[in-house]
Amino acid sequence: MSTFDKAAHTYLRAWRTYKGLSQEQVGNILSVKHTTVGRWENGKVDISMTDLQRLAAVYQASVTQLMMPPEKADIIQKLDRAMRIIDSMDSKDIDGWLSLGEKAAGVK
Numbered sequence: 001m002s003t004f005d006k007a008a009h010t011y012l013r014a015w016r017t018y019k020g021l022s023q024e025q026v027g028n029i030l031s032v033k034h035t036t037v038g039r040w041e042n043g044k045v046d047i048s049m050t051d052l053q054r055l056a057a058v059y060q061a062s063v064t065q066l067m068m069p070p071e072k073a074d075i076i077q078k079l080d081r082a083m084r085i086i087d088s089m090d091s092k093d094i095d096g097w098l099s100l101g102e103k104a105a106g107v108k
Contacts, residue, residue, distance in 0.1 A: 007067060008046075008047050008052055008066075008067070009040055009041055009042065009043040009047060010043075010067070011066060011067065011068060011069055011070070012040055012041045012047075012055065012066065013041040014069055014070055015055075015059045015061065015066055015070050016037070016041070016059070018059075018070035019058075019059050019060075019070075021058075022034070023035075023037040023038050023041075026055070026058060029058050030051070030054055030055070030058065032051075040055075049063075052066065061073060062076070062077070062080060064076055064079075064080060065077065085097070
């Protein structure tokens, strides 16, 4: 079991309550029992990647965002965006882009 698998449940309850949903409502949306939702949240039952993706859709978040508290969702979204930009660049362009960011933020 990977660290991701062990930690997948950590913030699920926080996300559900952040979105104002009950376990029963989430269960109905996903066509699972509310007890299954509770077991996912408590880490008593492993959650599959498919179910994690389905939960992310219900909570209007990415799977990556579900691995953090809902209050951090905005920064995770920005990091995901930065990663997509970096993935499209070669290493020279990445260094230049990072230098610009460091100058703009006053970071050395």
